[in-house]
Amino acid sequence: MANHGMTMQFSAERQRAIADAVSQVNAHLDALSAQFVSRRALLELVMLGLIAREHVLLIGPPGTGKSAAVQAVAASVDAVSFEYLIGRFTEPSELFGALDLAALKDGQVRPVTQGMLPEADIAFLDEIFLGSTAILNSLLKILNERTYRRGQYSMRTPLISCVAASNAMPEDTLLAAFADRFLLTMFVDPVGEHELPELLRSGWAAAGEAAPIAPVGKGLIAELHEAALAIDLSGVHEAYAHIVRKIRLTGVTLSDRKIVKGQKLIAAAALLRGASAAGPEDLWPITYLVQSKAQQEEARETLAVELRHSFNPVLADSLGHATYGPTAHAAHLADQATVLLESRPALATDPLHEIWLVRLETMLTRIDAAFDAKTLPQQLRAIRASLETVLEAHSTGAATSDAAPEAVPAETA
Amino acid sequence: MQWKRTDRVQTVDALIAIGASVVDAMTVAMAGKPGRFRTLRVEVGDDWAALFAATVPDAGEPVLPHLAGTMPLYLAARDFWLPVGVTMAVPDHARDPLLRAMFDHYCVAPPAIAVPRFAGGQDSTREADLYLIREPIPFGHFALAGQPGAA
Numbered sequence: 001m002a003n004h005g006m007t008m009q010f011s012a013e014r015q016r017a018i019a020d021a022v023s024q025v026n027a028h029l030d031a032l033s034a035q036f037v038s039r040r041a042l043l044e045l046v047m048l049g050l051i052a053r054e055h056v057l058l059i060g061p062p063g064t065g066k067s068a069a070v071q072a073v074a075a076s077v078d079a080v081s082f083e084y085l086i087g088r089f090t091e092p093s094e095l096f097g098a099l100d101l102a103a104l105k106d107g108q109v110r111p112v113t114q115g116m117l118p119e120a121d122i123a124f125l126d127e128i129f130l131g132s133t134a135i136l137n138s139l140l141k142i143l144n145e146r147t148y149r150r151g152q153y154s155m156r157t158p159l160i161s162c163v164a165a166s167n168a169m170p171e172d173t174l175l176a177a178f179a180d181r182f183l184l185t186m187f188v189d190p191v192g193e194h195e196l197p198e199l200l201r202s203g204w205a206a207a208g209e210a211a212p213i214a215p216v217g218k219g220l221i222a223e224l225h226e227a228a229l230a231i232d233l234s235g236v237h238e239a240y241a242h243i244v245r246k247i248r249l250t251g252v253t254l255s256d257r258k259i260v261k262g263q264k265l266i267a268a269a270a271l272l273r274g275a276s277a278a279g280p281e282d283l284w285p286i287t288y289l290v291q292s293k294a295q296q297e298e299a300r301e302t303l304a305v306e307l308r309h310s311f312n313p314v315l316a317d318s319l320g321h322a323t324y325g326p327t328a329h330a331a332h333l334a335d336q337a338t339v340l341l342e343s344r345p346a347l348a349t350d351p352l353h354e355i356w357l358v359r360l361e362t363m364l365t366r367i368d369a370a371f372d373a374k375t376l377p378q379q380l381r382a383i384r385a386s387l388e389t390v391l392e393a394h395s396t397g398a399a400t401s402d403a404a405p406e407a408v409p410a411e412t413a
Numbered sequence: 414m415q416w417k418r419t420d421r422v423q424t425v426d427a428l429i430a431i432g433a434s435v436v437d438a439m440t441v442a443m444a445g446k447p448g449r450f451r452t453l454r455v456e457v458g459d460d461w462a463a464l465f466a467a468t469v470p471d472a473g474e475p476v477l478p479h480l481a482g483t484m485p486l487y488l489a490a491r492d493f494w495l496p497v498g499v500t501m502a503v504p505d506h507a508r509d510p511l512l513r514a515m516f517d518h519y520c521v522a523p524p525a526i527a528v529p530r531f532a533g534g535q536d537s538t539r540e541a542d543l544y545l546i547r548e549p550i551p552f553g554h555f556a557l558a559g560q561p562g563a564a
Contacts, residue, residue: 369425
């Protein structure tokens with residue numbers, strides 16, 4: 001079947017350039033996520049939004065690092081960013097610029113937009129749903145049409161992506177319709193209890209100065225966007241339609257506009273996977289189209305079979321949020337095992353050394369519970385070998401000197 | 414109750430050794446493990462033993478040793494463990510009532526472990542062995558009280 005010129009074969013040189021850009025994005029996400037505990041998925045999703053030129057909504061309680069993570073992404077892209085905490089009494093001029101008084105004297109209504117949202121490439125709006133009707137109406141036009149209008153004044157906005165945050169999804173139907181303009185929705189929870197020590201460590205370290213991260217250029221994002229638009233989606237249309245039908249059957253409302261735009265996410269995911277055509281590996285972003293936490297969870301379960309082939313080496317954590325399958329589990333185990341291996345106490349006589357070994361062995365048990373020799377993913381193979389090497393070296397060395405065990409009480413799991 | 418295979422992505426909460434030789438091997442292997450592991454609780458049956466993960470001081474997370482031949486389990490419902498990669502083929506909202514009905518039917522009570530029997534390449538089954546947990550004791554006590562094979 002003809003593709004009507006919508007897809008194209010990348011030249012070898014262009015393929016190399018795209019592969020290089022994808023590597024840069026991956027390295028960039030690595031550097032950013034090192035500064036945040038358990039926020040790699042959020043960072044990935046914001047990056048996916050930038051590449052797809054779509055907007056991202058983050059819903060979660062205060063203090064979960066939403067703002068800090070988004071600020072870090074915005075600061076790490078060489079682009080004009082605009083950030084604002086909206087309140088009930090925020091005036092439109094605080095976001096879009098005050099009127100130019102000199103122009104007004106000449107009878108012209110013209111806002112001074114320099115340094116304001118209409119001239120931003122990336123916008124971060126906290127507490128978005130507290131905005132007045134006037135603010136939300138102007139925003140709607142910017143989000144939908146990339147156009148800012150005030151009276152007779154109109155301008156094209158360079159906005160790549162708007163990331164908005166709120167503590168909860170609005171119950172008001174008008175606000176819900178506004179929220180629907182955000183293609184990607186992520187529900188951000190506080191970090192898990194097992195990650196609290198790492199959160200405290202990193203939070204304390206962040207009290208000092210965070211290491212600067214080399215910014216990625218706006219041009220690179222634009223290049224990836226163009227490349228994503230050239231991805232061949234013909235192989236996934238049927239599967240995508242099936243997934244949409246299945247989600248709608250669970251009572252979730254997915255507008256036609258949203259599912260059409262959802263293809264941009266699938267294309268961007270395929271691109272970041274290193275493919276020139278989308279496959280069943282790339283359908284997972286659809287779960288982020290759902291704007292209810294419970295329904296997102298339901299979608300993950302409902303689509304377990306359809307999304308079982310999901311794979312993405314760059315967006316592994318956001319994929320993990322979307323569908324918790326073996327790929328995401330492997331990525332999760334690999335991350336945890338890597339951190340664990342790197343946290344080796346300097347001295348074998350350190351009392352924490354035995355605990356470290358116990359945790360290594362637990363990690364080995366968890367890896368072997370999930371994968372056998374045939375199914376063990378490549379990324380985990382080397383890590384598992386390292387775990388085994390350390391444990392074997394210790395058991396060989398300890399065999400002659402193992403003392404009687406200490407009696408340490410354990411809390412039942 | 415119907416059981417089905419699923420992705421092996423659950424967090425391991427326990428290990429079960431089934432068969433006298435596996436229990437013996439587990440007991441021998443445990444003797445060479447760091448002392449912290451020997452504080453974990455174990456339930457011992459006629460020819461099986463189950464070892465439960467627990468948080469030990471300074472570890473910050475539940476720990477379990479690596480024991481060849483044992484089957485990893487996860488906590489599928491309150492006081493109820495299933496093998497990693499196996500789930501109940503029932504909707505979530507029906508899970509607890511069906512489990513209660515199953516226990517009532519066999520006149521037993523949780524905590525318990527169910528190990529479904531999958532014949533050949535089957536992905537689902539209605540058959541399972543039930544292992545009842547009554548008085549798990551620290552593994553160190555078990556090792557002191559009996560020798561390998563005493564289970």
